[in-house]
Amino acid sequence: MKHLSVLGLALSVGAFVACNNGEEPTPPAGGEGGDGGNEGACATDGNGTVTIEVTGLPPGVDGRVEVKRRDSLQAVTETATLMDQGAGTYVVTAMRVTDDDPIVRTVYKPTVWEGLFCLEPDVGHTVTVEYEAIPSSNKLWTSNLRGFASAQLGASGDADPSVVGDAPIGKDVAFDRDGNLWSLGATLAEKMLVRIPAQNLAASGNNTFDREIDVPQIECIPALKSMAFDRDGNLWLGACGGNILEIPAAALAGSGDATAGTVISGVSDSADLAFDAAGNLWVATGDAILRYDAGRLAASTSDGADLTLTPRDAEDSRDLGTTGLAFDAEGDLWGFDFGSNSIFELGAPDLEGTGSQTVTSRVSFVVGVLSLLDRGAFDEGGGLWISYATDQIARLSPAQLGESSGTGDPVAPELIVTSDALDSGLRVAFFPAPEALPLYHTALSGRKPL
Secondary structure, rough: OEEEEEOOOOOOOOHHHHHOOOOOOOOOHHHOOOOOOOOOOOOOOOOOEEEEEEEOOOHHHHHOOOOEEEEOOEEEOOOOEEEEEOOEEEEEEEEOOOOOOOOOOOOOEEEEEEEEEEEEEEOOEEEEEEEEEEOOOOOEEOOOOEEEEHHHHOEEOOOOOOOOOOOOEEEEEEEEEOOEEEEEOOOOOOOOOOEEHHHHHHOOOOOOOEEEOOOOOOOOOOOEEEEEOOOOOOOEEEHHEEEEEEEEEHHHHHOOOOOOOOOOEEEOOOOOEEEEOOEHHHHEOEOOOOEEEEEOOOOOOOOOEEEEEEEEEOOOOOOEOOOOEEEOOOOOEEEEEEOOOEEEEOOHHHHOOOEEEEEEEOOOEOOOOOOOOOOOOEEEOOEEEEEEEOOEEEEOOOHHHOOOOOOOEEEEOOEEOOOOOOOOOOEEEEEEOOOOOOOOOOOOOOOOOO
């Protein structure tokens, strides 16, 4: 246990806000004493001792605990005793942390016990901060609800998923900031949107929904094709009838009917949706890629996209179809085409224009003819995971992603994981996303962290 004095640890309230980076810290559970802003009857003369006990983290992973009194703040990363603390009202909060992992990190969520208290002179107070891993983290998830732990993804070979889910979910999957898995109802018997809470992804079985939502504005069939969270937690849906609908974050708080906030109409198809770091919405339509600028997304519109791109193959000068999208850490946009088994990269500079443009891909290649390609997901090491053959998922290495090849020279992924639990044409997703990716559940600097 460390013994720390207040000297050198006090920070201004402004620094406290900057450190939080917009994140809501975990409030104290079972707090006692004043309200954190008004000392009230709490004594303010003399000194006491505050002990912070941090539990649940593996060696090498620091906690993020903050001890606040009036206009001072102290940061604590492990179990520590803070000596000679001024009497008064204290608030102890904690934030989520992650470990380091070459594929996908583990997210640890804190609970703070007795974190709101009145420190009396010559008295000690102990605050316990319990960290617990979010069960959906540190895994690759497929759209047939199979979870492969990161440790199973380091080498080619056979692997049984660590979680075999049994809930009926649809083709697309997306995670929110808390590691809950959202999907489309698998059949007309389910609601349009379903959520499996993170705790129900800890083990096989008991993967039931805790939220089921319909959108009455969508009256055609099949109702939904794709989904993506924006940076504020609103869920955008690619729907039948040429519409893209935004379901506000507040409407996702419980089951029932939800009303769309923004509706973008006149889109011929919406095979996939993605957001870039600036909050612009990108739509794969099969024939083209559309960009709707962030500044337009607050109001419904039937006007055309700000940018319409027709991708062209770098090797064969053929136009490329696009049924899937994913951004990498450098802001380049990767496209996936189910029909031709093509994967291609559009450089960030080519994404900045307006109007209609034909753009030659920076990199393009095809994968094996047996692959039923859908959208891919990048891992922490910059590798790209895809659904491969009927019973396989595969990783393309960063080196493979840097070279083009013609249609007659398909690329074989560097790593292939085989399992009888897999189906064909699956989507894959990680929780959490790599830090630099523009996804809602990432920890990108300047945005809401984990």
